[in-house]
Amino acid sequence: MPITPQELITNLGDLPPLPQVAAQVLRIVADPDSTADELQRVISTDQALASQILKIANSAMFAMMREVKTVTQAIMTLGFSTIKSVVIASSAKNLYSRGSVGLQERLLWEHALATAMAGRAYGKLLRFPQTEEIFLAGLMHDIGKSVMGIKFPDRYGAMIRTIYNGQGDCLDMELEIFGFDHSMVGEALLRSWNLARSIEQTARWHHEPLDAPPESRSLTALVALGNQMALNQKIGIGRPESLALPTQQALEILNLTPEQLEDHREAVLQVLEMDKSLLTEF
Ligand SMILES: [Fe+2]
Numbered sequence: 366m367p368i369t370p371q372e373l374i375t376n377l378g379d380l381p382p383l384p385q386v387a388a389q390v391l392r393i394v395a396d397p398d399s400t401a402d403e404l405q406r407v408i409s410t411d412q413a414l415a416s417q418i419l420k421i422a423n424s425a426m427f428a429m430m431r432e433v434k435t436v437t438q439a440i441m442t443l444g445f446s447t448i449k450s451v452v453i454a455s456s457a458k459n460l461y462s463r464g465s466v467g468l469q470e471r472l473l474w475e476h477a478l479a480t481a482m483a484g485r486a487y488g489k490l491l492r493f494p495q496t497e498e499i500f501l502a503g504l505m506h507d508i509g510k511s512v513m514g515i516k517f518p519d520r521y522g523a524m525i526r527t528i529y530n531g532q533g534d535c536l537d538m539e540l541e542i543f544g545f546d547h548s549m550v551g552e553a554l555l556r557s558w559n560l561a562r563s564i565e566q567t568a569r570w571h572h573e574p575l576d577a578p579p580e581s582r583s584l585t586a587l588v589a590l591g592n593q594m595a596l597n598q599k600i601g602i603g604r605p606e607s608l609a610l611p612t613q614q615a616l617e618i619l620n621l622t623p624e625q626l627e628d629h630r631e632a633v634l635q636v637l638e639m640d641k642s643l644l645t646e647f
């Protein structure tokens with residue numbers, strides 16, 4: 366029997382907070398009366414974030430005619446919703462890179478980004494309305510792994526290295542060693558960060574999308590497909606075959622045959638290839 370959410374929180378203790386600037390940016394973006402000027406002021410209080418945003422605005426992804434030199438220009442170029450993604454991505458990156466698991470942190474982050482990009486690409490191909498939401502949910506789907514790495518550096522680090530060497534399945538080992546898994550930890554963290562419910566639910570159910578609440582089921586399925594594609598491309602830790610069940614459930618939810626999925630493969634790979642610049646921008 367897995368432990369209850371309350372026992373989980375007791376086991377984990379304090380969770381890493383959402384950085385303050387990120388919380389402010391989310392609040393401004395959610396407020397229809399807010400202005401680009403307010404957003405610019407908040408972002409400019411965090412130099413690292415401001416320069417990250419400028420880099421992304423000037424990256425190959427946007428291929429602007431003219432160089433974007435100020436945060437205000439970047440806001441105008443990228444729009445509120447992309448700025449929100451960038452800010453959340455930067456918070457996620459800091460967290461993914463914080464554990465003491467070792468060399469594997471970079472891989473966890475690249476996996477999150479590749480899942481987000483591939484999931485969004487599937488969403489566009491399948492005409493899912495909220496593609497930016499897929500990107501965010503993809504970025505956050507495995508965030509529970511970083512929290513476990515931060516909280517239990519020795520035991521979790523050893524476990525990740527075992528999986529990295531091709532032995533064992535992540536969820537099984539987590540449940541066996543800790544009594545809970547990264548999907549439950551991810552949900553708890555994202556709830557404490559107060560992001561959208563759908564993002565929490567995707568983190569919780571990405572390994573069993575059919576169990577996701579109906580309103581988040583398609584989103585979770587798309588992230589599951591992104592997750593599969595990332596591992597297929599060897600971006601991440603674990604064997605691609607370990608995702609057979611979630612992928613099969615995702616196809617069922619999205620009403621796709623394996624052949625139809627295969628038809629989209631090339632297009633998604635192309636997007637991944639094109640968006641690769643993002644991997645280095647961050
Ligand atoms: Fe996962």
Ligand SMILES: [Fe+2]
Nearest residue numbers: 480506507592
């Ligand atoms: Fe994953």
